[in-house]
Amino acid sequence: GTLQAIYEYQTQICRLTGMDVANASLYDGGTALYEACQMALHITGRNQIVIDGGVNPVYRKMLYSYTANLAIAFKEIPVTHGQSDRNHIFDAIDNDTAAVVLQNPNFFGVIDNHEDIVKHCHSKGVLVIQSIYPIAASLLVTPAEIGVDITTGEGQSLGIPLAFGGPYLGFMATKMEYVRRMPGRLVGRTTDQHGREAFVLTLQAREQHIRREKATSNICSNEALCALRAHVYLSLMGKQGLKRVAEICHAKTLYAKERFKSVKGVKVMESNPVFNEFTIALPCDAGELAGKLVERGIAPGLPLGRFYKGMDNFLLVAVTEKRTKHEIGIFAEMLEEALCR
The missing domain is CATH 3.40.640.10 (Type I PLP-dependent aspartate aminotransferase-like (Major domain))
Structure with a gap:
């Protein structure tokens, strides 16, 4: 077998x-x-x-x-x-x-x-x-x-x-x-x-x-x-099931991008089409902000300064089919709150 x-x-x-x-x-x-x-x-x-x-x-x-x-x-x-x-x-x-x-x-x-x-x-x-x-x-x-x-x-x-x-x-x-x-x-x-x-x-x-x-x-x-x-x-999902998962990931990512645009101080990088990840520019160090959000139960994404010089204020955000619009909204609200402090 x-x-x-x-x-x-x-x-x-x-x-x-x-x-x-x-x-x-x-x-x-x-x-x-x-x-x-x-x-x-x-x-x-x-x-x-x-x-x-x-x-x-x-x-x-x-x-x-x-x-x-x-x-x-x-x-x-x-x-x-x-x-x-x-x-x-x-x-x-x-x-x-x-x-x-x-x-x-x-x-x-x-x-x-x-x-x-x-x-x-x-x-x-x-x-x-x-x-x-x-x-x-x-x-x-x-x-x-x-x-x-x-x-x-x-x-x-x-x-x-x-x-x-x-x-x-x-x-x-x-x-x-x-x-x-x-x-x-x-x-x-x-x-x-x-x-x-x-x-x-x-x-x-x-x-x-x-x-x-x-x-x-x-x-x-x-x-x-x-x-x-x-x-x-893959056997359980099948061709259409896998495609549906991908469509959900993509749709929720687009929703998250639009939601984050309303957060003061956040700039969504959107010069090209994305699948389920996108980059946001912050007015502060992304690593420090990520640490604050993790303490509050939100894993916000990957601070890009760890890998790329000059990108300390950039955060890579990923959205999958497991995340709900409600959770994305909470993320945006906590992000805005953390930036206002």
Whole structure:
């Protein structure tokens, strides 16, 4: 049953992303992104990665940590509150570039269509890696539709409750032509000698198996239990159910943005479309304000000054289907009260 469950999970990730093949899962979203970069380096034989500044800063830090002792060069594109800076990305690409790493929606919740970036990269022989949010993927154009080469993401939002910081679930999908470069386990469907359906591990490439030092990866733990939970969630929700959740998240986010506009001293950053996250500018330090609200039982969001210089007064707010309009209203009222003190 375990192999069949993993196979079904892989199928669901392929349907969600539109890609040809997915593996049995990885440790988390950040690890999946690192593995995708390693794939691109192996496929192209180049040694440079260009990373958009809108990619999750935690993922970027993990990427730099994993590669600290490797001969890999990184070019990081200056961050913007809006969509990916095309001119900077195109200027950063050269003959050593293996891949460009993008995120949609990006860390600030901004939605983008990277098709033009993908086309430019492919004209230069550069692969494109896109990190996605699986809930948003049910509404947005799929990575496969715009020609992305490798897709990764964090699957915790697929019905996996947090428990003191975890557990997490990294997913990865790619084009069939790159399947032998994909790390981790891969379950395939076949038939036995009697013609009965069977599920097997196939194309194994982990270092503790037959390839040893030639393995594609040695830190690609398969989170089978979390993948099973994601599989159950996706099966129960179905295509329309998942889309409905995404629509609710988006609608409540738009409501929250409008509600926050009425709070004196708060500026809602709204130059581009967002999914379920958006940034607000405050007249004070966002970290200090967040601390005050946490003491009152409100987790307001993520102070961006922790990750970006010069953004101490900016707060990233997320709204999911679990939040009610009443709760959003209480949040706005407490925010206004805290700012008036």
